[in-house]
Amino acid sequence: MTCGGAEGCGMVLGWLGSLKSWLWAADIVLTCAGLGTGLRAAYLWLESAKIEVIPVWGHSEPAETAASMMGWIAGQLNANTEVAKLNARAARWTAAAVMLSGVGGLLGILGP
Numbered sequence: 001m002t003c004g005g006a007e008g009c010g011m012v013l014g015w016l017g018s019l020k021s022w023l024w025a026a027d028i029v030l031t032c033a034g035l036g037t038g039l040r041a042a043y044l045w046l047e048s049a050k051i052e053v054i055p056v057w058g059h060s061e062p063a064e065t066a067a068s069m070m071g072w073i074a075g076q077l078n079a080n081t082e083v084a085k086l087n088a089r090a091a092r093w094t095a096a097a098v099m100l101s102g103v104g105g106l107l108g109i110l111g112p
Contacts (some may be wrong), residue, residue: 023107030104034097041093048086053079 055061055071056078064067 012109023110027104029106030100030107032036032100034099034104037100038097041090041097043085044090044093046047048083051079051086 053072053075056067056074057068057071062071
């Protein structure tokens with residue numbers, strides 16, 4: 001099978017070479033982007049693990065046990081809300097990292 005003479009073969013080989021270069025460059029860019037988004041997700045999960053429960057009392061703990069417990073419960077609910085927000089953001093960043101790394105890996109298979 002021929003490719004239409006020497007000129008045609010050169011064009012085909014030149015096009016394939018530039019395609020492989022493009023695939024290699026896209027693979028590197030997507031892999032780096034996957035690493036960056038994965039690190040961002042890890043940072044958000046780390047920050048969510050650092051959230052502490054702060055009771056809602058004002059300046060001092062109430063002497064009454066029921067009021068003290070209500071302050072702790074409200075504080076726990078506030079902390080849970082903040083943790084949930086950070087975890088949702090981290091999950092989105094993780095999904096992006098998986099997609100970018102996956103596409104980069106596929107391009108790496110197709111490339112040189």
